[in-house]
Amino acid sequence: MATIALIGADGSGKTTIAKKLLDSPPSKMKYLYMGLNVESSNYALPTSRLIYYLKILKYKKKNNNLKGIKLKNISLHTLDDNRSLDTRSKLGATARMLNRIAEAFYRQVISWIFQLRGYTVLYDRHYIFESPKYRAGGNLKNQRLTTTIYVWLINKIIMEPKLVFLLYAPPEILFERKGEADIEYLKKRTENFMKVGSKLKNFIIIDATQPIDKVFAEVFNKTKEFLNKSK
Numbered sequence: 001m002a003t004i005a006l007i008g009a010d011g012s013g014k015t016t017i018a019k020k021l022l023d024s025p026p027s028k029m030k031y032l033y034m035g036l037n038v039e040s041s042n043y044a045l046p047t048s049r050l051i052y053y054l055k056i057l058k059y060k061k062k063n064n065n066l067k068g069i070k071l072k073n074i075s076l077h078t079l080d081d082n083r084s085l086d087t088r089s090k091l092g093a094t095a096r097m098l099n100r101i102a103e104a105f106y107r108q109v110i111s112w113i114f115q116l117r118g119y120t121v122l123y124d125r126h127y128i129f130e131s132p133k134y135r136a137g138g139n140l141k142n143q144r145l146t147t148t149i150y151v152w153l154i155n156k157i158i159m160e161p162k163l164v165f166l167l168y169a170p171p172e173i174l175f176e177r178k179g180e181a182d183i184e185y186l187k188k189r190t191e192n193f194m195k196v197g198s199k200l201k202n203f204i205i206i207d208a209t210q211p212i213d214k215v216f217a218e219v220f221n222k223t224k225e226f227l228n229k230s231k
Helices: 014-023 046-062 077-081 090-116 145-157 171-177 183-197 212-230
Strands: 003-007 029-033 120-124 163-168 203-207
Touching: 003 014, 003 212, 014 029, 014 120, 014 212, 029 090, 046 090, 090 120, 090 145, 163 183, 163 212, 171 183, 183 203, 203 212
Parallel strands: 003 120, 003 163, 029 120, 163 203
Antiparallel strands: none
């Protein structure tokens, strides 16, 4: 069966469109979160959830101004993408890399199981767009060796989606909608989505500044058209 990915910078409406597709699916469909945020994952290894919790707890402890804020509401864009804030030992970095690889492969296996059962798998985000290489603006010079190895392995073990929708909106609009990441970060993310997407066979850009129902209608119709051609 087919695999379909919804990608886009924060605030583009990925999760909203995914929910609408699941409510009115064009075929038998299963949802699978394929991003890096373990808190948002519907499938994740216990080790990943533990590491996520400890990481945010540590970050919250270092930032006293975050007291009273729920852990799940803390944005870690800067912590994830800036090596200068990365204080892990080599052993810790290696353990993190191995867990991330195991996590990615675990979700890939779940996707295969869904497909074998006759489902179209709907990905919310996808590892080939979410890897540290593209979160760092395509530059790995300031990243650890383990990060470089992780990116290389992800590209080897994770299957590309058969169809990808990029929900596009200007960074300024995305910032107004969510306000979690700065405009420059959102701009780089979108540029790299397009860079990676340009190498894929079925990559469709959808104007996410439209009313949500119109965005959904476009995604739904193009998905149905793609699935009919794939039969």
